[in-house]
Amino acid sequence: MNRPNDPRSVGAPRRRVEGPLKVSGTAPYAYEHPAVNPAYLWPLTAPVARGEIAEIDSSEAEALPGVLLVMTHLNAPRLWLGNDASLKILQSPEIAHHGQFIGAVVAADATTARQAADLVRITITPAPFEATFHPDGTGSTVPRKVGGSPGEMTRGDLGAAEAAAVHRVDQHYAHPIHHHNPLEPHALIAQWREDRSLDPRKCRLTIWDANQGVLPSQAYLPPLFGILPNQLRIIAPYTGGGFGGKGLPLPHVVLTILAAKMLRGRPVKYAMTRRQMFATTGHRPESANHIRLTADEDGRLLGIKHEVTAPTARLKTYIDASAGSSKSFYAAPACRTLYRSQALDIAPATFMRGPGEFTGMFALETAMDELAHACGLDPIELRLRNEPETDPQSGKPFSTRNLTACYHEGAAAFGWSARNAIPGQRREGEWLIGLGMAAAVFPHVYMLPTRCRIRFKGGRYQVQLGASDIGTGAWTILPQIAADALAVPIDQIALEIGRSGLSLAMVAGGSAGTYSWGGAIIRAAERFRTKHGDTPSEGAQVVAGGGPPKGYKNYSMHAYGAHFAEARVNMVTGEVRVPRMLGAYAAGQIINPITARSQMIGGMTMGISAALFEESVLDPRFGHVVNADFAGYHIASHADIGKLDAIWIDEFDPWFGPTGAKGIGEIGIVGVPAAIGNAIFNATGIRLRDMPFTPDKLLMSGGLSP
Structure with a gap:
């Protein structure tokens, strides 16, 4: 074409x-738009994981000069229609998770609002709760659907694959909770018009919001507040990062609008703190992945079994489709995927960059590296032997699949030929050095x-x-x-x-x-x-x-990539450094090389950060994240990121649409942790299957010896 x-x-x-x-x-970002005589909101949040509000005394707060409103479930406007339970805040005394919004103070300035919030006395009757995730699947159920696919699927004869197998990998892989931390925190300004006209053409509500598109707010918010879609005006010219966390309206948006509705005509401003964001703006849920690979003597896959166990909030269900890629990425005649979900009294999760593929490909690509080592094959050669001609799950032809070119061109540009097949052979002083790679995929959406x-x-x-x-x-x-x-x-x-x-x-x-x-x-x-x-x-x-053009459903449509990483591991401290990484991508026509490269290396940066540092720790005694700030939740800094580079294959995929472009926002992060973990194994002979790859895990393995 x-x-x-x-x-x-x-x-x-x-x-x-x-x-x-x-x-x-x-x-101007959301909080920075000019507003005439704005008021400022500070939230009241639940200090328990589950319970019921028994009594509220706001008299001392209301007496503080400058306080305009103390809003709780006792006086908040009633919400109308909506099927997202997390948005129906201040409608009852019930508490569903730690940090949930249970009220707000609005004042003439931000300092007074925060001071007054400390003066509100709330008596809560706690209730028994469960916030501990059990990776062994204790108390879990098999969901009917995950990401639009059945929660349990089987293709081919796994029993026959097992009987014929010469090589096997049977391991568990895990990652912790990850939280979105975009440069711009979640924030908005809301103004409810004083005009009581019944004219449906007149705007009733204006929000200056930090979002990833106005359409979800146009769909979710009008039914909640009993207005027509054209009575809602949304302004969001610039958003300082979203990564999925700003894709849907969240409780803080509803909280601010409720306050604006009570203070008709006066704009209300609210910018969340980092600690507040850890409680109510979503996160990537942790998961446990069980991968079993069976292969013949030449390393050709006979069967793939991928089981995922993950927690979900009782208030609102969300599960990453982590096993999706295992069904269709490699040419295995037999495959089984199974999800188990465990309902907990925790805050709801949401999309985070590369949802599903990021977590699932970490497990699958680490297992493939283990299989390559067991077979005595170069990791790229193993993958080439398992390249499918058509989609193994659907049987459909690929719209374009230039993954082989990504392997070859990426390997040449990175210097893959310098890799020593025997782990632990390269050493410079206290540092062991290794090379690793992993494939990446992200579907057409x-x-x-x-x-x-x-x-x-x-x-x-x-x-x-x-x-x-x-x-x-x-x-x-x-x-x-x-x-x-x-x-x-x-x-x-x-x-x-x-x-x-x-x-x-x-x-x-x-x-x-x-x-x-x-x-x-x-x-x-x-x-x-x-x-x-x-x-x-x-x-x-x-x-x-x-x-998409007519007939696109007849094709299996994905963007592809291959990540190559060098890891250096200090034998004394267990510290891991990634001095260089390269991504080679097949992502359709590249519209702008500058912005595309920015997205690709940005994804790699985020992947390095998750692989080496990021981990939200939930205290099962109280149901909250204990390291809910940048002092405890470590994100890669400039000094942690070495030389990153991105190259791409010249291709044009008409089945994605007339631009010929595919997606690049997610493909840059998928596969990065696996590539780094595989490089650590090549450097040390130590296989890490749990993110993040922190020094304690390497030191406790006993495999480092200066």
Whole structure:
């Protein structure tokens, strides 16, 4: 299929158009938008994991000068319709998890609000609770569906695979809770209009929000507050990172709107602290993965068994589809996947970068490295022997699958040939040095159709759609796509995104933004030229929808990658360093090399951080995260990140849409921990199967000897 777009703009290394605004501090984030006479909110949170509020005394707080409102379940406005239980806050005295919002104080300034919150006396009757995750599956159930697939699936004859196997790997892999910590904390400003008009065209509620797209808020919030979708105005031109945590409206949004509704006409501002974010804004749930691989004498897989056990909140169920890739990544004739969920009295989890694939591929790719070692094969050679011709699970052909090229080109660029097959052979002083690799995959995601409006006004083409730039570069790359689709210079494109009132669009999530939004732009441009020609009149406009081409469901569609890592392990301290890492990707047409590389190395950075440092520790006695700040929850700093590089395969996948692009936001993190863990094994001979790879685990193994 020929590429439909002129490469004058697409493929060009255009620098971020919003860069000067961000570095100068003039790009307004949610909390920074100007507001006239704002009030400030500070929440009241539950100090127990489960219970019921028995009594509230707010008299001392209400007497403090500057306090405007003390809001609890006793006086909060009633919420209307909604199927997300985590959003129905302040509707009853019941407490479902530690840190849950049970009230708020609003004052004329932030200091007074926080001071007054300490003066509210709340008596709580605690109830028995369970917050301890049992990786052995004790008390778990098999969910009916996980990620749209059955909770239990079997393909082929695992018994026959076991009987014929020469090589086996049977191990358990685990990772802890991970919490989102984007540069911009969750924050918003909410203003409920004083106008009591019944005119449905008039805006009732305006929020300046930090989100990954306005569409979820447009869907969730109006039914909750008894207004029409067009009575809600959302403004979010810039979002300082989301990683899935800002994809859906969360309880703090509802809390702030409730306060604004009680203080009609006055804007209410709330910026969450890091500690508050650890309690109510979601997280990647921990999980235990049991992988069993069986292979013949040549290392060709006969069977894959992947069982996942994970906790979920009683209040709201969420499970990562961690076994999804095991069904279709390698050419194994037999496969079984099984999920077990364990309901606990904890805060609900949510999407986090690479949900499912990040955790599942850590287990699968570590097990594959163990199989390569058992077979005496190079890890790349083992993977090449198990490359499928079609999707093993569905039997569908791949839209494009250039994973083999990722292996070869990545290995050459990284210097994989210098790897010693025998662990523990390279040493420099106290440091053992090893090389490791792992594959990466992320599926095509199509959740919602996207529409785009193009209007000619003042000599420029206004391209309008409800997309969002969460730091990924949408402000930069969407004009590139539009300029080529309309065959005009890029300075004739005026992009409008990041607010309601525009054409409905896919959220910035699931690595689907660029090909979803770009496809709608291209189709709108085609319709515009067909209807208005090359010399449109003032005000000429069209609206068109985008989506995958007809027949896309007949293909197995994924982005692919291969990660290569060097690990250095100190034999005295157990410290692990990653001085260099390279990612080689097959991610469709690259719209902008600068923003794409930024996404890829950003994903690798986040993966290194998770592999070496990140771990949220839940205290089972009280049900809260004990290290809920940057002093205890360690994130990689500049000094922890070595030389990162990203390369990609030149490809064009028409089945993802007319841009030919695939997703790149998630593929950069998938496989990174496995590559690092495999490099640690090559350096030391010690196999780490639990993230993070901290010094204590290496030292306690007894395998380090200076």
